[in-house]
Amino acid sequence: MASTDKLCQYHNDEEYRLELELHHIEIIGFAAAILTTIAFLPQVYKTWKTKDVSALSLPMLILFFIGIVLWLVYGFYKDSPSMIFANSITVVSSFLLVYFKITYGKK
Numbered sequence: 442m443a444s445t446d447k448l449c450q451y452h453n454d455e456e457y458r459l460e461l462e463l464h465h466i467e468i469i470g471f472a473a474a475i476l477t478t479i480a481f482l483p484q485v486y487k488t489w490k491t492k493d494v495s496a497l498s499l500p501m502l503i504l505f506f507i508g509i510v511l512w513l514v515y516g517f518y519k520d521s522p523s524m525i526f527a528n529s530i531t532v533v534s535s536f537l538l539v540y541f542k543i544t545y546g547k548k
Contacts, residue, residue, distance in 0.1 A: 467523055474527030478534075485534045485541075492545045499542050506535040 488494060509531045516524025 470523030474523045478527045478530045485537050488541045494542045494545045497542050502539045
């Protein structure tokens with residue numbers, strides 16, 4: 442009965458199959474989001490602890506930050522929870538690196 446009720450939301454089996462496929466694609470997106478976001482955090486932590494920003498390029502950090510902001514906007518337009526999740530965290534992380542580079546780079 443539950444599957445019949447679920448199918449009633451859709452006009453046909455094809456729409457239901459497409460919705461399931463998009464759900465599975467979003468799961469892949471979340472896996473990628475978690476891995477790439479976690480991979481970025483050690484650099485932020487290390488920079489915060491050591492205050493060594495000599496190897497960080499400010500132009501690269503600014504371009505990266507702008508790119509992540511655009512990915513976040515794109516995620517909202519696509520209504521993609523995985524893109525919104527990952528890029529929200531990475532916007533904060535990359536902003537911190539820009540802040541650290543400007544603040545600690547003055548020494």
